[in-house]
Amino acid sequence: MKYAIVGTGARHAMFRDAIVSTHQGTAELVGLCDINGHRLALSAQDVPERGGNGIATYRAEHFGQMIDEQKPDTVIVTVPDDLHHEYIVAAMRAGCNVMTEKPMTTDLARLKAILDAQRETGRKVAVTFNYRYSPARTQIKDMLVSGVIGEVVAVDFSWHLDRVHGADYFRRWHRYKDRSGGLLVHKSTHHFDLVNWWLASVPESVSARGRRAFYTPQTADAMGLQGRSERCHTCPVFERCELRMDLKQDEKLRELYLDAEEFDGYHRDQCVFADDITIEDTMQVQVNYRSGAMLNYTLCAYSPWEGLEIRFHGTKGELVHKHVEVHGVFGGKREKPVDDAMTTTLHVAGQGPESIKVWTGMGGHGGADPIMLGYLFDPEGMSPDLYARSSSHLDGAWSILTGVAANRSIESGETTHIARMLAESGISL
Ligand SMILES: NC(=O)c1ccc[n+]([C@@H]2O[C@H](COP(=O)([O-])OP(=O)(O)OC[C@H]3O[C@@H](n4cnc5c(N)ncnc54)[C@H](O)[C@@H]3O)[C@@H](O)[C@H]2O)c1
Incomplete structure (x- = not known):
């Protein structure tokens, strides 16, 4: 199979490297495309020559070519989230299938364009939801499907982003709602997709509240960061800021962004306390599912630790999973937890709580990325997927609808009914 990649920023390298190394027997990379010639050339350097030729590279305006x-x-x-639909639609209309990073897209108009093009062309869209493939999350699916806690009636789910990872969503395009859909779309698409998949259901109504509480000018002032500038690179109070990003010090960041900025003005290190940020950093969402299940969800982007806690309340018992990925964030430094970082506890009614040995794996995102890449680029070489982890345009759509509905609820103060919202936008799923 032949593949081309559009958007040669930080994330694309995982796909590029999987194609040109691990999966070179079944996959071939035939082209790279980006708006920025520097990043394009940088990526091309890491693609081995074939028959004495380097990889073909194209500027964005020559995508069709x-x-x-x-x-x-x-x-x-x-590419950044708000542009996914342009390339998904163009690729399908040109006769190609698509693999897209999450979120599939950011709003209803873009979603409609993708769904219409998919229906008209019959092409496939795979959304690369790597979190489904993390062994610990697959194990949760396995236990829920086994019926060990009966029918899942309610879920409490909280996701904590620390002040290194969380801050990173406030530095560049993610920080504008019209570019990323806000964290409830950009980030929570993973989490809402997990819940949809775990419960084998889809959301029906959504109520949400959210605000920007930490990444604000007031926080910076309280930290004594008066006189700060628009970006870390030129900031007079850089040394005193615990959330600074040093593009010069990190070779990868320097090459990919600092050295490339003269070509497109993309500043990777904008001040996380800027006034013009339009996304929230603290959000709570209640969701009702078609199955009858209810979800309470919290996302905090400035937590002292990073990870997740989830509790499934079932008719026969409870299942609790906690993963502490990193903690102890002092001056931008992170520490791996020393104790058991991942725990799963099964508590069947009438019995004592049982600590379950958590499934683990090696590689990015807790072992998820290599497994997902195997199913993407060499499905024949993998064992049949008992957990139906591959995701289509429909999974991509349902995974953003909770966030899109939550954004609407935050704005209006009302509950959003997804069927009504879709009907108003002329979308049928
Ligand atoms: N699944 C995950 O865990 C995960 C992790 C990181 C990023 N992502 C997703 O990957 C995508 C890319 O994120 P990133 O961190 O690499 O962003 P990035 O900003 O580092 O890279 C985006 C690239 O797209 C290019 N680009 C911008 N406009 C373009 C256009 N009109 N045409 C062609 N190219 C254009 C930029 O020049 C840049 O090279 C996002 O959708 C993000 O949500 C997913």
């Missing part, structure tokens, strides 16, 4: 000349079977989309 890339498809015509290189004839990829599948286009991999790793």
Whole structure:
């Protein structure tokens, strides 16, 4: 199978490297495309030559030419979220299948464009939800499907982003709602997708509240950061800021962003306390599912630790999973927890709580990335997927609808009914 990648920023390298190394027997990379010639050239350097030729590279305006000349079977989309739909639609209309990074898209108009093009062309869209493939989350699916806690009636789910990872969503395009959909779309698409998949259900109504409480000018002032500038690179109070990002010090960041900024003005290190940020950093969401289950969800983007806690309340018992990924964030430094970082406890009614040995794996995102890449690029070489982890355009759509509905609820103060919202937008799923 032939693949082309559009968007040669930080994330695309995982797909590129999987194609040109681990999966070179079944996959071939035929083209790279980006708006920024520097990042494009940087990526091309890491692609081994074939028959004495380097990889073909195309500027964004020549995306169509890339498809015509290189004839990829599948286009991999790793541009910023608000642009996914442009390439998903163009690739399908040019006869290609698509693999897209999450979120599939950011709002209803873009979603409609994707769904219409998919229906008209019959092409496949896979959304690369790596979290489904993390062994610990797959194990949760396994236990829920086994019926060990009966029918799942309610779920409490909280996701904690620490002040290194969480802060990173406030530095660049993610920080504008019209570019990322806000964290309830950009980040929570993973979490709401997990819940949809775990429960084998879809959301029906959503109520939400959210605000920006920490990444604000007031917080910076309280930290004594008066006189700060728009970005870390030129900031007079850089040394005193615990949330600073040093593009010069990190070779990867320097090459990918600092050295590339003269070509497109993309500043990777904008001040996380800026006034013009339009996304929230603290959100609570209540969701009712078609199955009758209810979800309480919290996302906090400035937590002292990073990880998740989830509790499933079932008719026969409870299942609790906690993962502490990192903690102890002091001056931007992170520490791995020394104790058991991942715990799962099963408590069947009438019995004592049982500590379950958690499934683990090696590689990115807790072992998720290599497994997902195997199913994406060499499905024949993998064992049949008992857990139905691959995701289509429909999974991509349902996973953003909770966040889109939550954004609407935050704005209006009312509950959002998803069927009504879809009907108003002319979308049927
Ligand atoms: N699943 C995960 O765990 C995970 C992790 C990180 C990022 N992501 C997703 O991957 C995507 C990319 O994120 P990133 O961190 O690499 O962003 P990035 O900003 O580092 O890279 C985006 C790239 O797209 C290019 N680009 C911008 N506009 C373009 C256009 N019009 N045409 C072509 N190229 C254009 C930029 O020049 C840049 O090279 C996002 O959708 C993000 O949500 C997913």
